[in-house]
Amino acid sequence: MTGTTEWSDRVGVVTGGAAGIGRAIVGALVAEGCRVVVVDRDEQAGAAVVAELGERTRFIGGDVADPATADRAVAAAVESFGPPAMLVNVAQASxxxxxxxxxxxxxxxxLGTGLHATFNFMKAAHPHLLETGGSVVNFASGSGLTGMPTQASYAAAKEAVRGxxxxxxxxxxxxxxxxxxVCPIAATGGVMAWAERxxxxxxxxVAKNPMGRWGDPDQDVAPVVLFLLSDASRYMTGQTLMADGGATMLR
Ligand SMILES: NC(=O)c1ccc[n+]([C@@H]2O[C@H](COP(=O)([O-])OP(=O)(O)OC[C@H]3O[C@@H](n4cnc5c(N)ncnc54)[C@H](O)[C@@H]3O)[C@@H](O)[C@H]2O)c1
Structure with a gap:
């Protein structure tokens, strides 16, 4: 993203990093030379990420709804790589x-996997973000912004994350x-499971999307997250960015 040593040396914690958009973010950060703690409840997929990406990654298995998972993940980052400067809260169940x-x-x-987990990880990481001048990226959804039918609990959790x-x-x-x-739209395993139902x-x-397609986690969403994590966005905070092909246009 910036090509600077400063960026390359950064340490990150990514929840939900074993699959989908989280996995894409982990891959993009490692490609930039960052070191990343991947947090996910899927132990098998988490182990596969470390096997694939190597020593710049560590996997912490657990449910993000459990506050102990946040403490374990942040401690693992400090111990393995140093104080985290990046926290990305991607994991969500509904x-x-x-x-x-x-x-x-x-x-x-x-709310447990969305709002409370995001809150717990932010609190656990705060002392280190303070030390490093860190950047946090949380995940919300166009479903919350637009009030998509069947998504009551999910929409409530995602709008709470924005607040x-x-x-x-x-x-x-x-x-x-x-x-x-970031509010994404991307064809991931989670979306395909939803699509079946x-x-x-x-x-x-797709029909309502101005760009007429689903986004790609690696090409369309991860770069937006890396922008928010990098110094290129140093004058931006409290913003919601829609990485969704223009599906929801904020005013
Ligand atoms: N994909 C989309 O189109 C879309 C649209 C709007 C919002 N979002 C949001 O973007 C984020 C990523 O979406 P995705 O499609 O990549 O999701 P996904 O379902 O494909 O992957 C989510 C990952 O989080 C992990 N996870 C889920 N619950 C967990 C828990 N309790 N503890 C630990 N790990 C857990 C899963 O194991 C998985 O690896 C989510 O916050 C989602 O709500 C996605």
Whole structure:
């Protein structure tokens, strides 16, 4: 991205980094010479990432909804590579169903893996982000912005992540820590599993997209995240960037 030693030496923590968009971000960071702790509940996929990318990666298995996972991941980053300057909160689980068919367990799942996990990782990483002048990228969704049917708990969790990110951006700007949000659209394993249950909605997303296609995690989303992590975006904080082919145009 910048080609500077400063950028190459950076240490990152990426949740949900074993698959999909998270995996694309991990690959892009390692290609830039960064060192990355990959956090995911999928132990097999996590081990495969380390086998593929090598010594610049470490894998921490666990559920991001458990606060202990954040503490373990940040400690592993410090121990293996040094204080993290980058935190990317990608992991998210949710169940789709019409609002009247969703219950407390659905909200616990979406908020636990989305809002609470993001909050826990930000708190755990904060002392090190303070030291390094770090950058945080959190993940939200056009589903939250537009109110997509069947996504009540997911949309609520994702909009909560955006609110949390804006407060952190305000409170931490003076400390040199930036916090931004990306809302992607990309064909990943998670999306394909959803598409099997909701084929019409899957087709509808392409039909309504100005660019007429699903995004690619490596080519269309990871570069936007790397921009937000790099010094190229040093005057940006509290922003939501849509990496979605123009599907939602913020004003
Ligand atoms: N792909 C899209 O089009 C799209 C659209 C809008 C928002 N998003 C958001 O972008 C992010 C990435 O999406 P994706 O499509 O790559 O997801 P994905 O489902 O393909 O991958 C998510 C990764 O997170 C991990 N994960 C899920 N729950 C976890 C938990 N509780 N603890 C630890 N790891 C967990 C999974 O094992 C997986 O490796 C998510 O926050 C998602 O909500 C994606």
């Amino acid at each position: 169940r789709q169903a019409p609002l009247l068919e969703q219950d407390r367990a659905d909200f616990d799942l979406a 949390l990110s804006r407060v952190a951006a305000q409170e931490w700007a003076g400390d040199g820590i930036r916090v931004n949000v 909701f084929p019409e909605e899957y087709q509808g997303i």
